[in-house]
Every structure is written in C-alpha cells, then in structure tokens.
Amino acid sequence: MIVETHQKKCFSCHSSSFYQLSVISYQLSVISYQLSVISCQGIDIHYVQGQHIYLTNFILGLFVNKFLAN
Numbered sequence: 001m002i003v004e005t006h007q008k009k010c011f012s013c014h015s016s017s018f019y020q021l022s023v024i025s026y027q028l029s030v031i032s033y034q035l036s037v038i039s040c041q042g043i044d045i046h047y048v049q050g051q052h053i054y055l056t057n058f059i060l061g062l063f064v065n066k067f068l069a070n
Helices: 001-009 017-040 043-069
Strands: none
Touching: 017 043
C-alpha cells in the first residue's frame, strides 16, 4: 500500500522507465519473499536471496534518483 501511494504521489517526477522497472522488480521480490514464507520450505535461503534483491534494488533506486536529480 505504501508503494502504491508513493507511485501516485511521485508519478509526475518519477516518470522514468528506470524507476518503474525498479518498482516492479521490488514488488516482485516482495511477492517472492512472501511466497517463500507461506511455503515454509528452504526459508533461510529464500530470506537471504530476498534481502540481497532488496538491497540491490534499494541501491539501484538511490542511483536512479540521484541521476534524475542531476
């Protein structure tokens, strides 16, 4: 829900396709993490992978925002 309201608020200034891709990949990583929690199989591996994906997207998002600001 937070991501959706952020998209609505900041759509005009974040209309870049890079930002949209990072949002989509973040949402996919959240969904895959939630699915791994529900399945309860290999949860440690999925958790580590999810954290790695989240950090990668976070750093990518920071880079894209800095690039757009310039």
